[in-house]
Amino acid sequence: xxxxxxxxxxxxxxxxxxxxxxxxxxxxxxxxxxxxxxxxxxxxxxxxxxxxxxxxxxxxxxxxxxxxxxxxxxxxxxxxxxxxxxxxxxxxxxxxxxxxxxxxxxxxxxxxxxxxxxxxxxxxxxxxxxxxxxxxxxxxxxxxxxxxxxxxxxxxxxxxxxxxxxxxxxxxxxxxxxxxxxxxxxxxxxxxxxxxxxxxxxxxxxxxxxxxxxxxxxxxxxxxxxxxxxxxxxxxxxxxxxxxxxxxxxxxxxxxxxxxxxxxxxxxxxxxxxxxxxxxxxxxxxxxxxxxxxxxxxxxxxxxxxxxxxxxxxxxxxxxxxxxxxxxxxxxxxxxxxxxxxxxxxxxxxxxxxxxxxxxxxxxxxxxxxxxxxxxxxxxxxxxxxxxxxxxxxxxxxxxxxxxxxxxxxxxxxxxxxxxxxxxxxxxxxxxxxxxxxxxxxxxxxxxxxxxxxxxxxxxxxxxxxxxxx
Amino acid sequence: xxxxxxxxxxxxxxxxxxxxxxxxxxxxxxxxxxxxxxxxxxxxxxxxxxxxxxxxxxxxxxxxxxxxxxxxxxxxxxxxxxxxxxxxxxxxxxxxxxxxxxxxxxxxxxxxxxxxxxxxxxxxxxxxxxxxxxxxxxxxxxxxxxxxxxxxxxxxxxxxxxxxxxxxxxxxxxxxxxxxxxxxxxxxxxxxxxxxxxxxxxxxxxxxxxxx
Ligand code: SF4
Numbered sequence: 214x215x216x217x218x219x220x221x222x223x224x225x226x227x228x229x230x231x232x233x234x235x236x237x238x239x240x241x242x243x244x245x246x247x248x249x250x251x252x253x254x255x256x257x258x259x260x261x262x263x264x265x266x267x268x269x270x271x272x273x274x275x276x277x278x279x280x281x282x283x284x285x286x287x288x289x290x291x292x293x294x295x296x297x298x299x300x301x302x303x304x305x306x307x308x309x310x311x312x313x314x315x316x317x318x319x320x321x322x323x324x325x326x327x328x329x330x331x332x333x334x335x336x337x338x339x340x341x342x343x344x345x346x347x348x349x350x351x352x353x354x355x356x357x358x359x360x361x362x363x364x365x366x367x368x369x370x371x372x373x374x375x376x377x378x379x380x381x382x383x384x385x386x387x388x389x390x391x392x393x394x395x396x397x398x399x400x401x402x403x404x405x406x407x408x409x410x411x412x413x414x415x416x417x418x419x420x421x422x423x424x425x426x427x428x429x430x431x432x433x434x435x436x437x438x439x440x441x442x443x444x445x446x447x448x449x450x451x452x453x454x455x456x457x458x459x460x461x462x463x464x465x466x467x468x469x470x471x472x473x474x475x476x477x478x479x480x481x482x483x484x485x486x487x488x489x490x491x492x493x494x495x496x497x498x499x500x501x502x503x504x505x506x507x508x509x510x511x512x513x514x515x516x517x518x519x520x521x522x523x524x525x526x527x528x529x530x531x532x533x534x535x536x537x538x539x540x541x542x543x544x545x546x547x548x549x550x551x552x553x554x555x556x557x558x559x560x561x562x563x564x565x566x567x568x569x570x571x572x573x574x575x576x577x578x579x580x581x582x583x584x585x586x587x588x589x590x591x592x593x594x595x596x597x598x599x600x601x602x603x604x605x606x607x608x609x610x611x612x613x614x615x616x617x618x619x620x621x622x623x624x625x626x627x628x629x630x631x632x633x634x635x636x637x638x639x640x641x642x643x644x645x646x647x648x649x650x651x652x653x654x655x656x657x658x659x660x661x662x663x664x665x666x667x668x669x670x671x672x673x674x675x676x677x678x679x680x681x682x683x
Numbered sequence: 684x685x686x687x688x689x690x691x692x693x694x695x696x697x698x699x700x701x702x703x704x705x706x707x708x709x710x711x712x713x714x715x716x717x718x719x720x721x722x723x724x725x726x727x728x729x730x731x732x733x734x735x736x737x738x739x740x741x742x743x744x745x746x747x748x749x750x751x752x753x754x755x756x757x758x759x760x761x762x763x764x765x766x767x768x769x770x771x772x773x774x775x776x777x778x779x780x781x782x783x784x785x786x787x788x789x790x791x792x793x794x795x796x797x798x799x800x801x802x803x804x805x806x807x808x809x810x811x812x813x814x815x816x817x818x819x820x821x822x823x824x825x826x827x828x829x830x831x832x833x834x835x836x837x838x839x840x841x842x843x844x845x846x847x848x849x850x851x852x853x854x855x856x857x858x859x860x861x862x863x864x865x866x867x868x869x870x871x872x873x874x875x876x877x878x879x880x881x882x883x884x885x886x887x888x889x890x891x892x893x894x895x
Pocket of ligand 1: 320
């Protein structure tokens, strides 16, 4: 029978189906960070349980690490405790570990793929919702809670109910300069933040195939913002070329065997999905969120929508609340919205291609005087080194951007990087919830090129309309 | 884990859709390495007028009188009633720990985000999905303070004289009724996991062995 990609991976990892239909799935890779793991390790210790298979894990601190000079360690004592706790747990349970001082340290969803620790056909889990990122490799990857982190550490398995499947088919091609971020936001605008609930989404079609691996990661990263537990893209040459030669990737004879299997990781002709959505990439314009949920999104050349036109009263109420929080009025042109800060980073958009796209906009220009802070936070130490080798750091610095050490940073403001109440930020991250980037902070999600342009002009703007530099 | 069979309590109506886990427990509390004590920080940004963190004594903070949780009519509420897509956003299990620590045993909404929904069952909190119209009726019923009884054995909610049926996945219902720990249950299948793993190691050896 024709199977979907999801079904193939499910079948390949099914240890046992329990009487009630729950599957016990084997987990190939478990990524661990400092925020959602301490209570899981504590649970193991209390129950006297060992880690089932240490080499299936990869641990790294990312949420709490400072993005400024690290020589002095972490100033905030509570952040420091969390990172120290991870150091201790990784050592005690002998997990592969990249400590803060290791050049390979970075955001967990950036380093997994970068190291080849994420491979096609794997089940990948992490106590973090953006684990969906790794689905870009034709893997089944999803976020889990701390109890499940403990479950994976203790049993190398997870109990899962089979999900429904949705295929989002994106026809045509994106306009030049538009990116996976615009596509992701447009999809969320289309299906809503709960549109994917209960589903695993497979992204397919010419516009998806045309994306680089980094673009696919951005797209799958945002799947969770559409409510789906996981997003996936079938394996093709782009996938295999990306994986080749990475430190954790197979070599020699193993490489050939692995590749033969990976080539089968796509939905079969005629496989059926519970829901199909079609989109035309050519219709998409640069996207910016205006509200406090990723579905509150519009094209940059549009206006802030009017709750009175929403129809649904629950939705209208949500929109009114969002406009109030965001300090915006219905009908206002999106491109009239001035920003105080710019953040280029996060597991959505902190990879080398993202930094190149932003640098291309910034080159030869300067941050607007009205912008208080514009910062670039690379996704990992290796991304940072690569960007420096290409001279991107110099471009950013010359333009007035700060160039920081890798980590989650102002994506969720657990470290010192955050918005003050009322401050407005153009951000390449993935969540614009109330208080996400700091209490009272206002977030507009957009692509790296768009964030860069907002930094240069001081307001939200279509980066393609900037006057050219001499 | 605390078992859930029959529970009666005051309903807290929270008339908002898309209540995300950042709102349920803001990130500054995720720095705790403990599993308990999050109750006073549940809905922190809405609940207090001033900012707080793990170091701020709760007594010193100014409660927001306009937030439903601070309304005396709902004091001691243990059943939370909300609108669609409750618990969206981050996977933090701290959100459920905070609700449980605050005293909530049950959350009723028209829909939930997946990960949050899952996490509830692992912490003895029962999430119940009902039709939007039924939710509207419950909001009308709960306004001003009212008690409900949630009976998981019968899968019924008693609202005054009325009975509302709900459905919970049978396996989850069993585990919640018994208060069973998932890990202990899975480890009963240790031999099957070992066999599966040995075969996988033979067939796909590149998935094994650390290189870091
Ligand atoms: S960058 Fe943001 S979304 Fe990604 S893992 Fe870090 S905090 Fe989570």
